[in-house]
Amino acid sequence: MKKSILLLTLLLSTFTWANNSADVIEARQKAFSLIEDQLDKASDLVDGNDTNWQQLELVAKQLTHASHTISFPEGSREGSKASDKIWQDTTKFEQLMAQMDQGISELYQASQQHNASMAEDGIDKAEKTCRSCHRAYRSR
Numbered sequence: 001m002k003k004s005i006l007l008l009t010l011l012l013s014t015f016t017w018a019n020n021s022a023d024v025i026e027a028r029q030k031a032f033s034l035i036e037d038q039l040d041k042a043s044d045l046v047d048g049n050d051t052n053w054q055q056l057e058l059v060a061k062q063l064t065h066a067s068h069t070i071s072f073p074e075g076s077r078e079g080s081k082a083s084d085k086i087w088q089d090t091t092k093f094e095q096l097m098a099q100m101d102q103g104i105s106e107l108y109q110a111s112q113q114h115n116a117s118m119a120e121d122g123i124d125k126a127e128k129t130c131r132s133c134h135r136a137y138r139s140r
Contacts (some may be wrong), residue, residue: 024076031066035100038063039127042107046119053114060108063126067101083137093137100129 038059045056072086072093086093103125110118 021076022079024071024073025080028070028072028076029081031069034066035063035126036130038066039123039130042119043123046116046123048116051114051116051119053111056119057108057111060104060111063104064101064108067097067104070097081138086137093133096129096133096136100126100133103127103129 042056042059042063045052045059072082074087077084077087103122106122106125107119108122110116110122
C-alpha cells in the first residue's frame, strides 16, 4: 500500500512538472511571438512627425511586459524549440536578452520623448538581437 501511494505521488509530481514545463514553454513562445508582432507594429507606427506617439508608447509597454515574462528555467528543455546551448551558455544568452531589453527600453523612451530617430534605433537594436539569438539558440 505504501509503495502504491509513493508511486502515485511520484507520478503526480512528474505529471504536474510536465504540465508546468509545457506551460512555461507555451508562455515563452507566446511572448516571443508577441514581441515579433509588436516590433513590426512599432516599426509601422514610426512615421516622423506623423507618428502616433500614444499608440507607440502602448506598444512599447507591451513589449516590455512580454520581454520580462520570458524564462528558461531548468527542466523546460523537453518539447522546446530552444537549443540546449541556452542552458549550457547562459551568460551569452542573458547578454543577448539584455540587449533586446535595452532596445525595447530605448523605444519606450523615444515614445515618451516623441523622437522618431531614437524609436527606429530601439526597434533596430531589438530586432537585430532577435535575429542573432535565433541563429545561435533556436533548434531547427
